[in-house]
Amino acid sequence: MEYPLSIITKDGQTRQLEMTLSPILDQDNGYMGVIASFIDKTKAFELSLQTETLDIFRQIQDVSLYSYPVHISGETGTGKERVANAIHHISSFGRGAFVPVNCGAIPEGIVESELFGHVKGAFSGAVRERKGRFELAHGTRIISATNKNLKEEVMAGNFREDLFYRLNVIPIHLPPLRQRKSDIPLLASHFLREAESQSPHTAPDISPRAMDVLLDYHWPGNVRELKNAIQFAMVRSRGDIITPSHLPMEIIQDEAVQLRTPPLEAITPIGSSRGKLDSESVMLALKKTGGNKSKAARVLGVGRATLYRFLADNTKMQEYADQL
Numbered sequence: 001m002e003y004p005l006s007i008i009t010k011d012g013q014t015r016q017l018e019m020t021l022s023p024i025l026d027q028d029n030g031y032m033g034v035i036a037s038f039i040d041k042t043k044a045f046e047l048s049l050q051t052e053t054l055d056i057f058r059q060i061q062d063v064s065l066y067s068y069p070v071h072i073s074g075e076t077g078t079g080k081e082r083v084a085n086a087i088h089h090i091s092s093f094g095r096g097a098f099v100p101v102n103c104g105a106i107p108e109g110i111v112e113s114e115l116f117g118h119v120k121g122a123f124s125g126a127v128r129e130r131k132g133r134f135e136l137a138h139g140t141r142i143i144s145a146t147n148k149n150l151k152e153e154v155m156a157g158n159f160r161e162d163l164f165y166r167l168n169v170i171p172i173h174l175p176p177l178r179q180r181k182s183d184i185p186l187l188a189s190h191f192l193r194e195a196e197s198q199s200p201h202t203a204p205d206i207s208p209r210a211m212d213v214l215l216d217y218h219w220p221g222n223v224r225e226l227k228n229a230i231q232f233a234m235v236r237s238r239g240d241i242i243t244p245s246h247l248p249m250e251i252i253q254d255e256a257v258q259l260r261t262p263p264l265e266a267i268t269p270i271g272s273s274r275g276k277l278d279s280e281s282v283m284l285a286l287k288k289t290g291g292n293k294s295k296a297a298r299v300l301g302v303g304r305a306t307l308y309r310f311l312a313d314n315t316k317m318q319e320y321a322d323q324l
Contacts, residue, residue, distance in 0.1 A: 017038045017039065018038070018039045018190075019036055019037070019038055020036070020037045020038075020039075022035045022037075022090070023035075023089075023090055023091065023092060023094045023095075025092065025095070029092070029095065030092065052175050052179070052180050053180055053183050056083065056172065056174065059172050060083060060086050060087055060090070060172075061090070063087055063170050063172070064087050064090045064091040065091075066170075067091075067092075067093075067141045068141070068169045068170050069141060069142050069143070069144070069166065069167055069168075069169045069170070070084075070087060070141070070142075070143045070144070070169070070170045070171075070172060071143075071144045071145070071146075071150075071167045071168040071169070071170070071171050071172070072084060072143065072144070072145040072146075072171075072172045072173075072174065073145070073146060073147075073148075073149070073150070073171065073172070073173050073174070074145075074147065074173060074174030074175070074176070074222075075147055075174075075176045075222055076147045076221070076222065076224070077177075077221045077222035077223055077224030077225055078174040078175070078176060078177070078222045078223055078224075079174060079222075079223045079224075080145035080146075080147075080174060081100060081145065083145075083172065083174065084098075084100070084143040084145060085098055085100075087143060088140065088143065091141075093139060093140045093141065096137065096138070096139055096140050097136055097137055097140070098137070098140070099133050099136050099137035099140070101114070101115070101133050113126075113130070113132070114132065114133060115132050115133050115134055116132040116134060116135075117129075117130050117131045117132030117134075117135055118130055118132075142167065144167045150164050150167075150168065151164070176219070176222055177219040177222045177223055177225075177226060178218050178219050179322065181215055181293065181308075182304075182305075182308040182312075184211075184214050184215055184226065185206075185211060185214075185215075187223060187226055187227075188206060188211075188214060188226065188230055191226065191227045191230040191231070192204075192206075192230055192234065194227075195230065195231050195234045199234070201238075203234065204234065204237050204240055204241050204242050205241050205242070206233075206241070206242045207241050207242060207243050207244075209243065209244055210233075210242050210243050210244050210246070210247060212294050213244045213247060213251060213252070214226070214229070214247075214251075215293070215294045215304065216254075216292060216294055216295075217251050217254055218254070228248070229247060229248050229251060232246075232247070232248050233246040233247050233248075277300065277302065277306065277307070277310045279314065279317055281300060282296070282300065282307070282310060282311075282314075282317055283317065283320060285297075285299040285300050286317075286320065286321050286324060287324070290324055291321055291322075291323075291324025293307055293308065293311070293321065
């Protein structure tokens with residue numbers, strides 16, 4: 001499995017890597033460890049993954065060492081099935097089948113048959129024996145995922161409490177993309193490479209203005225919507241540099257409101273030279289721009305990467321920005 005990753009070198013440079021994880025098995029298919037290989041994929045963007053995303057990667061690595069049930073929560077489109085797939089493939093079960101089941105799409109009358117299978121003649125229409133999903137995924141742990149808050153569903157009487165505690169042994173929560181926007185350049189680059197592998201053309205670069213649009217958008221569809229937007233833009237750009245006009249209409253229309261705002265007066269950081277940030281100046285810029293980090297960076301005269309790193313290192317400032 002391949003995962004985008006960002007690191008900061010000793011000299012302070014941010015490098016974008018592609019990490020590939022492969023399980024190490026003994027002669028009896030017992031789990032011994034993981035081989036991690038890295039390819040430097042640094043391109044035009046210099047934003048590192050946020051702490052929340054790095055924590056998710058660490059949780060995937062940690063939980064893959066055990067067979068305990070995992071429950072993944074998060075809004076629609078945050079990548080829950082992708083995380084489940086990653087946990088499976090780097091675990092000792094990786095050589096077995098990964099069998100995804102959308103329980104909400106199974107009619108109530110055939111749930112038992114779908115999950116546990118049936119023999120020929122078990123009921124009307126059972127003309128042949130059929131293996132259930134659990135048998136197909138024999139030996140694999142259960143990884144559940146939902147976009148609902150199961151604790152609230154239990155309290156409301158919509159979900160069995162005993163089942164919740166059986167599934168929620170190791171919880172992993174995926175934050176929405178709007179709360180980790182510094183991941184957008186790296187994710188966009190990753191999706192461009194995926195699209196390139198399915199296209200006869202070389203993937204185009206994303207213009208700075210188009211990247212500003214992507215960073216300003218609120219992404220109600222999360223990572224899935226970003227992937228769709230990148231694929232759409234790649235087709236529209238016809239191999240040229242992706243500009244705002246190549247992005248989906250709903251994103252451009254949302255950005256059009258931002259384009260009509262008047263130019264912002266620059267703020268010089270207090271008590272230090274331009275390019276060096278302090279909490280007071282950052283707070284003033286965030287307040288002036290209504291919490292828009294891309295605009296705040298322009299107001300401060302620094303790159304977005306510099307502002308995002310400052311916020312990542314200053315928890316209170318990050319909380320202040322998220323509340324605006």
